[in-house]
Amino acid sequence: MKIGNIKIHGNLFLAPMADVTNPAFRMLCKKYGAALTYSEMISADAVLHENARTTSRGLSCEEEKPFAIQLFGNSATTISDAASIVEEKYAPDIIDINLGCPAKVLVKDGSGSALLEFPEKIRDIISSVYGKVSVPVTAKIRVLRDMRETLEIAKIIEEAGASAITVHGRTQAQQYAGKAEHKYAKNIKNELSISVIANGDIVDGYSAKQIIDYTECDALMIGRAAMSNPHVFRDISHFLRTGEQINTDECSQRIADFKEYMRLLELYGLEEHVDIRMHAQWFTRGIKGGRHVRQEISKTLDKKSIIQLMDSLCTQFSEKNENSNFHGN
Numbered sequence: 433m434k435i436g437n438i439k440i441h442g443n444l445f446l447a448p449m450a451d452v453t454n455p456a457f458r459m460l461c462k463k464y465g466a467a468l469t470y471s472e473m474i475s476a477d478a479v480l481h482e483n484a485r486t487t488s489r490g491l492s493c494e495e496e497k498p499f500a501i502q503l504f505g506n507s508a509t510t511i512s513d514a515a516s517i518v519e520e521k522y523a524p525d526i527i528d529i530n531l532g533c534p535a536k537v538l539v540k541d542g543s544g545s546a547l548l549e550f551p552e553k554i555r556d557i558i559s560s561v562y563g564k565v566s567v568p569v570t571a572k573i574r575v576l577r578d579m580r581e582t583l584e585i586a587k588i589i590e591e592a593g594a595s596a597i598t599v600h601g602r603t604q605a606q607q608y609a610g611k612a613e614h615k616y617a618k619n620i621k622n623e624l625s626i627s628v629i630a631n632g633d634i635v636d637g638y639s640a641k642q643i644i645d646y647t648e649c650d651a652l653m654i655g656r657a658a659m660s661n662p663h664v665f666r667d668i669s670h671f672l673r674t675g676e677q678i679n680t681d682e683c684s685q686r687i688a689d690f691k692e693y694m695r696l697l698e699l700y701g702l703e704e705h706v707d708i709r710m711h712a713q714w715f716t717r718g719i720k721g722g723r724h725v726r727q728e729i730s731k732t733l734d735k736k737s738i739i740q741l742m743d744s745l746c747t748q749f750s751e752k753n754e755n756s757n758f759h760g761n
């Protein structure tokens with residue numbers, strides 16, 4: 433598929449996630465087949481004021497390409513000025529505008545999902561960014577309860593020059609509650625000619641297949657499922673190709689991925705920007721015995737101890753399996 437003039441080899445994208453999708457995490461997902469990766473959202477104001485934190489967020493490398501930088505803000509001038517700086521400084525392939533974040537701090541400031549109440553402001557923002565940068569511009573929205581109003585916003589985004597739109601099928605008020613409603617992405621895909629990306633609750637091959645078949649969208653964007661298991665990109669793409677699930681030892685896979693993640697953090701000099709304990713805890717989500725290990729991880733800051741604790745998780749689990757096999761025989 434293509435977004436503007438950017439060729440993208442695959443249809444599974446890594447969602448932008450604040451405090452998660454740093455360059456090291458994105459590279460890990462790329463290795464497992466994420467066709468397009470997004471930076472954490474970056475404040476347009478912070479870009480203009482050269483806030484140091486934006487540097488680690490915007491950073492990328494040649495192997496990651498194509499990648500997108502996501503910006504948020506509340507004014508067309510600020511966002512388009514920031515887009516122009518970001519384009520020159522970090523050379524992203526795509527610039528994405530956040531029109532969906534429901535966090536109070538953004539909404540109070542008139543950014544993120546607060547903009548969904550002001551369609552003409554959205555038009556101004558997208559068209560100003562489109563006029564300022566040479567890379568494709570995209571937008572990521574949440575839905576409104578009203579289908580017609582949601583479709584109107586999507587059309588405005590297309591008319592203003594965007595090359596793609598991502599639709600997270602939840603409203604601002606829902607935050608992360610309930611199930612994502614993909615009928616919005618389906619109808620937007622039906623009405624628009626730009627690429628449409630469906631997002632929300634894609635966790636495995638089955639959900640991915642169901643959502644892509646139902647919406648007929650160009651791509652799927654995966655967030656929380658990748659947070660604890662970057663391997664999910666390989667699992668899903670295998671399922672979409674063959675209809676079969678990959679049979680891996682999930683525990684050792686996750687721990688190996690965490691170790692690789694630590695190596696990449698070190699390689700990119702990002703260790704001090706990341707809360708290692710929090711990331712270690714995500715990587716153990718859904719693993720048997722994980723709760724106890726997460727409690728222990730929360731008590732230490734030492735990298736070696738964290739890795740030992742995670743290693744012990746797989747050993748305990750495989751010992752338990754061996755024991756239960758023994759009793760079964």
Ligand SMILES: Cc1cc2nc3c(=O)[nH]c(=O)nc-3n(C[C@H](O)[C@H](O)[C@H](O)COP(=O)(O)O)c2cc1C
Nearest residue numbers: 447448449450472473572600632633634654655656
């Ligand atoms: C920890 C976290 C941080 C997020 N940060 C962003 C962000 O920076 N920009 C954005 O557009 N969405 C952000 N989101 C929303 C995700 O991109 C995605 O839309 C949402 O999680 C639904 O997809 P999922 O069900 O696959 O997780 C964030 C979500 C999570 C869980």
